[in-house]
Amino acid sequence: MDGPTNDATRTPENLSVPIYNELRRALICGRLMPGDSVSIRTLALGHNVSTMPVREALKLLSIEKALIGEAKKAYRVPDMHPRQAANLFQIRAVLEGEAAENAIGKLSKADFSRLRAMTKRMNDAWAANDACRFLDINFDFHSLIYMRAGNADLSDLIESLFVRTGPWLAHSIINLSAPEDWNNEHFAIVDSLEAGHFARARLLVEDDAKWSMALLRQQ
Numbered sequence: 001m002d003g004p005t006n007d008a009t010r011t012p013e014n015l016s017v018p019i020y021n022e023l024r025r026a027l028i029c030g031r032l033m034p035g036d037s038v039s040i041r042t043l044a045l046g047h048n049v050s051t052m053p054v055r056e057a058l059k060l061l062s063i064e065k066a067l068i069g070e071a072k073k074a075y076r077v078p079d080m081h082p083r084q085a086a087n088l089f090q091i092r093a094v095l096e097g098e099a100a101e102n103a104i105g106k107l108s109k110a111d112f113s114r115l116r117a118m119t120k121r122m123n124d125a126w127a128a129n130d131a132c133r134f135l136d137i138n139f140d141f142h143s144l145i146y147m148r149a150g151n152a153d154l155s156d157l158i159e160s161l162f163v164r165t166g167p168w169l170a171h172s173i174i175n176l177s178a179p180e181d182w183n184n185e186h187f188a189i190v191d192s193l194e195a196g197h198f199a200r201a202r203l204l205v206e207d208d209a210k211w212s213m214a215l216l217r218q219q
Contacts, residue, residue: 015053019043020060027066027077027163029135030170035079038067066163077167082219085168089216092161093209096142097202099158100189102149104196111148112194115141119186126182131173135166141186145193145205165212172212176219182211 023043026032043054058075061067067075107115118141125134139162146158173182185204192201 015047015049016056016060019047019049019054020057023057023061024066024163025136027061028139028166029132030166030173031132032077032167034077034085034167034171036077036167038075038077040074061163064160064163066160078164082168082216085165086213086216088161088165088168089209089213092158092165093206093213095154095158095161096146096209097206099146099149099151099154100193100201100205101198102151102154103145104193104198104201106148106150107145107193111144112190115144115190115193116187118144119184119190122186123184126179126184129179131170134173135170139166142205145189168216169212172215176215 023032023038032038038058040051040054040058043057044051047054058067058069062069062075065078068078069075118137122134122137122141125131125137142162143155143159146155149155185208189201189204189208192204
């Protein structure tokens with residue numbers, strides 16, 4: 001019979017996982033914006049761990065190009081040219097459009113109910129000018145679709161782009177757009193997926209991803 005788990009079994013690798021996941025979500029939801037620095041010490045204190053697992057999590061995110069390592073091993077969110085960020089949205093649009101087509105026929109009635117409920121909550125968050133909450137729900141909406149596509153590699157690629165584009169989508173919402181600039185097509189996306197309209201589902205999902213792309217290319 002195994003004995004109780006103690007601190008000796010809590011390796012830097014498994015300690016880094018919740019930190020890594022927390023940072024990914026912060027990037028996706030715009031809690032970290034382009035150019036923001038990430039404090040190793042603050043994260044270590046917040047998670048009650050040494051700096052080692054924090055550095056491991058940050059290193060993984062830098063490998064994924066979601067963060068950039070700087071002098072003295074500090075990390076920050078990439079502050080690339082807006083047109084470079086726009087290119088990432090263009091790639092994301094293509095991949096998400098493919099995933100939307102692949103998800104048709106694989107989404108359940110419960111999935112469609114969840115997607116419509118999330119769309120209503122997105123509307124509420126947008127009306128409240130709560131960009132972070134909007135992006136949090138928006139990610140859950142899109143991830144439900146691409147996870148149903150049944151292609152793990154495609155899902156991984158899309159999610160990695162969500163991590164890299166999240167700060168820029170938040171920037172677009174907060175600094176480049178007005179409340180009336182966003183036309184919520186998410187109900188139409190759900191309707192097209194449910195009706196099996198492959199081309200329309202793809203087009204709507206691609207257009208949704210290209211919303212920020214168009215704003216960034218004007219900069």
